[in-house]
Amino acid sequence: DLLHDLPRDRRMAIAQELPDARLADVLEELGDDDRVAIVSALEAGRAADVLDVMQPDDAADLVSELPEAKAQALLALMEPEEAEDVRRLLTYEESTAGSLMTTEPVIFGPGATVAQMLASVRREDLPVSLATVAFITRPPEETPTGQYLGMVHLQRALREPPQTLLGTILDSDIEAVSAEVHVATVTRLLATYNLTVLPVVDEDGHLLGAVSADDVLDELLPEDWRDYDDEVADRIMARSIDG
DSSP states (O other), X not given: OXXXXXXXXXXXXXXXXXXXXXXXXXXXXXXXXXHHHHHHHSOHHHHHHHHHHSOHHHHHHHHHHSOHHHHHHHHHHSOHHHHHHHHHHHTSOTTBHHHHOBSOOOEEOTTOBHHHHHHHHTOTTSXXXXXXXXXXXXXXXXXXXXXXXXXXXXXXXXXXOTTOBGGGSOBOOSXXXXXTSBHHHHHHHHHHHTOSEEEEEOTTSBEEEEEEHHHHHHHXXXXXXXXXXXXXXXXXXXXXXXX
């Protein structure tokens, strides 16, 4: 909010001084116009470093807003694995599970333990929505993974001894979605199962990533929702109630 309200020169001066990880966090929360302006003004190598530490889905959203030549130049400067994730996400149609998903949810094999899962979800860089579930797959355990087996909910893991194998407590009843399904289907399933994150698989049942509730909200809200102040938000709410 503070950066958004600053004059452009001051905004860029502060962005230049922020560490890469902190600037990545800020860019993930800014509106499209602001973050495109900041990334476009950064030196190309610095911009690529910041994209490397962003969540892949947020990086893909940002890259998609850049001019094609600029986008390709930054992708070429990114770490190969990070750039590959972003390129893969850019291939999906807008408003589909594939376009909204992150390629880096918490993933373990069935032989991993509850202790390993709990240690992983404590990571400071892990979004809260992704920390509620671990997805269990056959090797490899990086997307696209081996066969998707199910998920282990954090609340279930907390009730188990640390040495419990995740493969013995997984939930295989939650319906995974294909990357091509519309956001409306994702929203319905998240609401039906009271989930914060949903697995996305390919036609062969390999885990491609996961769609989180916050990604769905970003898609459903107006594009300029971040620019609303409290007064504007109150007026919108009042119109919704009156309508």
